[in-house]
Amino acid sequence: MGTFAAAAAVGLSTLFATAASAHSAGPAGVAKCGDDGKYVITWTVENDYGTPVTLSNIKILPDGGTHANIQLDGKGHGKDHDSFTTTYTTTKPVDLVLSVDGLWQDGRSTWPANGQPANFKSAKVHLSGDCKPNTSPSPSKSPSKSPSPSPSTTAPTPEGSSSTPGLPVTGSSTTLPMVGTGAALVAGGAVLVVALRRRRRVTFTAE
Numbered sequence: 122m123g124t125f126a127a128a129a130a131v132g133l134s135t136l137f138a139t140a141a142s143a144h145s146a147g148p149a150g151v152a153k154c155g156d157d158g159k160y161v162i163t164w165t166v167e168n169d170y171g172t173p174v175t176l177s178n179i180k181i182l183p184d185g186g187t188h189a190n191i192q193l194d195g196k197g198h199g200k201d202h203d204s205f206t207t208t209y210t211t212t213k214p215v216d217l218v219l220s221v222d223g224l225w226q227d228g229r230s231t232w233p234a235n236g237q238p239a240n241f242k243s244a245k246v247h248l249s250g251d252c253k254p255n256t257s258p259s260p261s262k263s264p265s266k267s268p269s270p271s272p273s274t275t276a277p278t279p280e281g282s283s284s285t286p287g288l289p290v291t292g293s294s295t296t297l298p299m300v301g302t303g304a305a306l307v308a309g310g311a312v313l314v315v316a317l318r319r320r321r322r323v324t325f326t327a328e
Contacts, residue, residue, distance in 0.1 A: 144225050146221050
């Protein structure tokens with residue numbers, strides 16, 4: 122009985138030690154349908170160990186693209202997680218997986234000890250293939266009021282007025298000069314008649 126208890130205690134201590142010293146990059150992904158008909162997938166990675174890790178060979182399988190290397194600090198020390206997004210267009214069901222390689226710097230050595238990064242894969246992110254562009258109409262704008270017509274500046278024509286234009290009046294009046302000229306001519310003629318009569322008068326002188 123005592124031997125069994127001792128063996129169980131050793132087994133449990135080994136199990137917890139293994140879990141506590143586990144190195145994991147924790148890749149995961151969540152997808153949603155965008156307004157443009159493309160899937161937007163948010164990918165996350167997390168360092169579950171207390172020393173820094175370099176994540177490399179980051180790619181989305183089967184054909185979702187790649188990502189540059191990511192440096193993470195030890196868990197609970199600075200930046201111990203990161204995220205990025207990718208887009209994917211499909212009309213058929215597809216399962217995507219995030220694959221990363223992790224190499225930890227454990228003091229004077231690395232994990233894995235052989236210096237070769239360990240590979241981690243996320244759970245499958247399912248795309249149903251029915252993501253369509255959002256075609257719902259945008260909120261209609263209230264119609265703008267047309268400007269009211271400005272009042273006419275043309276004066277109305279009085280009723281009964283003749284539409285025939287009148288003769289234009291130009292220059293000054295010539296009536297008075299003409300009357301004066303006629304009077305002068307008449308006076309001059311009278312003087313001339315009197316003078317002629319005087320010349321024709323014959324004077325008889327008695328001897």
